[in-house]
Amino acid sequence: MQVKLWGVRGSLPRPETPEKLQQRIVSLLKDFEAASTSSATEFMASLKPHQLGGYGGNTSCMQVLDGDKDLIIDCGSGIKDLGMQMMAGLAGQGKAKISILLTHFHWDHVIGLPFFVPIFIPGNEITFYGVQENLETCIKEMFKKPFFPVDFSWLPSTIKFEKLQPRKTVQIDSFDVTPYQLDHPDPCWGYRVDKDGKSYAHCVDTEATRISKDELGEDIKLYQDVNLMVFDGQYTLVEVIEKVNWGHAVAGLGLDLAMQERVDHVVFVHHDPYATHQKIQDAIEQTRQYQEVRVRECESVGQKIHPVTWEFGYEGMVIEV
Ligand SMILES: [Zn+2]
Numbered sequence: 001m002q003v004k005l006w007g008v009r010g011s012l013p014r015p016e017t018p019e020k021l022q023q024r025i026v027s028l029l030k031d032f033e034a035a036s037t038s039s040a041t042e043f044m045a046s047l048k049p050h051q052l053g054g055y056g057g058n059t060s061c062m063q064v065l066d067g068d069k070d071l072i073i074d075c076g077s078g079i080k081d082l083g084m085q086m087m088a089g090l091a092g093q094g095k096a097k098i099s100i101l102l103t104h105f106h107w108d109h110v111i112g113l114p115f116f117v118p119i120f121i122p123g124n125e126i127t128f129y130g131v132q133e134n135l136e137t138c139i140k141e142m143f144k145k146p147f148f149p150v151d152f153s154w155l156p157s158t159i160k161f162e163k164l165q166p167r168k169t170v171q172i173d174s175f176d177v178t179p180y181q182l183d184h185p186d187p188c189w190g191y192r193v194d195k196d197g198k199s200y201a202h203c204v205d206t207e208a209t210r211i212s213k214d215e216l217g218e219d220i221k222l223y224q225d226v227n228l229m230v231f232d233g234q235y236t237l238v239e240v241i242e243k244v245n246w247g248h249a250v251a252g253l254g255l256d257l258a259m260q261e262r263v264d265h266v267v268f269v270h271h272d273p274y275a276t277h278q279k280i281q282d283a284i285e286q287t288r289q290y291q292e293v294r295v296r297e298c299e300s301v302g303q304k305i306h307p308v309t310w311e312f313g314y315e316g317m318v319i320e321v
């Protein structure tokens, strides 16, 4: 499996402002002047995608891929570009069977849906999956005047709704999908996706108020022994203390869960709309220090600790599971 991140911003789309772009270019030019290479091409090639282009401003949308099969998780503004790519691949013809899992209905997870081109193409079949009782109503409400000019009943694609049972596995294409509850003010469901012995845990949005096995109960299976976990890392340590009950976590909480439940690789997303490039760099450093402290603590009492690799996700990133 692979997971592609189409939107990693939380709460509100946050396009790069001209001022911020200028600041990044000035900073890169200074780095180039200081670099040992005289070739601009070589210097550019040495940078990671986010160092050049930032982390991205679109909100939550991920795609789980396995060959020509895929699942979409959430319809934040990132789904717009995904829809364009899907239709380009089909030369605009409606032949697609599209499965969309929804975590919850906060704006940042649904705002892209009215702009998802495949929904306007006859012949496409789109199935929405979700645990919430009001799944169908919430989707239909998005296509209503005066908020959007096209009524749901006018959409020419075939649209289906499948209600999922909490913690019950269903097969969607070749994927085994199980919803588990996250910690968020309005009920929000994470998804564990299993395929051929590999596993992906989608954990956005969550405050991760439950960490211990006792607190998590059955929901602990979301995290156990997964190969890749995408996790809510919206806040810094200070912010997460100030913003209790806002429904989001700091990366350190994801690391604690990963070390405890043997997650191999964590990618932190749902970056705060006001998190600048520098603020995310500071959060990365803070997370590195936190992991060092936790590893030392465990080693000092002879406790075995699961080695976890992690990074902060950027738009367009593709991760092997
Ligand atoms: Zn969100």
Ligand SMILES: [Zn+2]
Pocket (backbone or CB within 6 Å): 104, 106, 184, 188, 205, 247
């Ligand atoms: Zn939310």
